[in-house]
Amino acid sequence: MPEPEFRAFDPAQVARLYDKIAGEYTGRFGEDLRPGTGDRAFLDVALASAPSRGPVLDLGCGPGQIAAITVDSGRPAIGADISAGMLAVARRRVPLATFLSADARALPLRPGSCRAVAAFYFLHHLPKALLPQVLAEVRRVLPAGGILVVATHLGVGEQLVSSEWNDAPQHLKITFYARDELATLVVAAGFSVESVASRHPRPDEFQAEHGFIRARAT
Numbered sequence: 001m002p003e004p005e006f007r008a009f010d011p012a013q014v015a016r017l018y019d020k021i022a023g024e025y026t027g028r029f030g031e032d033l034r035p036g037t038g039d040r041a042f043l044d045v046a047l048a049s050a051p052s053r054g055p056v057l058d059l060g061c062g063p064g065q066i067a068a069i070t071v072d073s074g075r076p077a078i079g080a081d082i083s084a085g086m087l088a089v090a091r092r093r094v095p096l097a098t099f100l101s102a103d104a105r106a107l108p109l110r111p112g113s114c115r116a117v118a119a120f121y122f123l124h125h126l127p128k129a130l131l132p133q134v135l136a137e138v139r140r141v142l143p144a145g146g147i148l149v150v151a152t153h154l155g156v157g158e159q160l161v162s163s164e165w166n167d168a169p170q171h172l173k174i175t176f177y178a179r180d181e182l183a184t185l186v187v188a189a190g191f192s193v194e195s196v197a198s199r200h201p202r203p204d205e206f207q208a209e210h211g212f213i214r215a216r217a218t
């Protein structure tokens with residue numbers, strides 16, 4: 001049994017992992033938000049209810065799926081990520097969006113400058129203790145009425161999980177949220193929750209319930 005590499009939260013290690021797997025990740029999950037999926041429907045409703053001014057921020061953007069959907073609808077999009085490898089893929093796939101190398105804890109964006117923030121399958125990379133700081137940063141870049149839409153893994157606590165990437169096991173500390181727990185944290189950060197949903201994972205996905213929240217900045 002190899003010694004797990006990722007015992008504690010370390011954004012540099014998370015970035016290094018995604019640098020290594022950017023191509024494989026994009027091949028496996030880079031089209032997950034195609035029209036007709038439940039995840040896409042939840043996202044579309046959320047973005048349609050956002051104010052009209054400003055870009056959508058695709059936070060923890062990976063290959064930039066949400067940035068792509070936004071620019072395809074004729075609207076501006078910004079993607080932010082800590083992985084240079086993921087950002088390189090996103091820039092190639094979505095040349096009309098702006099991509100920033102940025103940690104969600106400190107976004108290089110003006111207060112109230114984004115109409116919506118979409119954080120899909122990214123919050124699980126933050127330790128639970130850091131979530132209030134990240135949600136406060138998200139709230140800062142939204143105006144009152146701005147939309148936050150989240151997809152993440154549901155469950156309990158923080159766990160070391162192993163998954164197969166590039167034909168090798170990769171070990172990561174992952175944070176899981178109970179539905180109500182996440183909603184409570186979102187409300188505490190200055191949002192009203194408008195919709196929550198969940199679904200079972202597909203066989204090719206990480207085997208945890210997937211949870212979705214749409215919330216409006218108050």
Ligand SMILES: C[S@@+](CC[C@H](N)C(=O)[O-])C[C@H]1O[C@@H](n2cnc3c(N)ncnc32)[C@H](O)[C@@H]1O
Pocket residue numbers: 011014015018029030059060061062063064065080081082083086102103104105119120121122125126
């Ligand atoms: C599982 S991928 C999800 C990518 C994309 N949102 C999607 O749904 O396809 C998680 C992404 O979050 C990024 N990430 C992890 N921690 C981050 C942080 N603190 N700030 C910004 N991005 C982060 C990773 O580099 C990775 O690209």
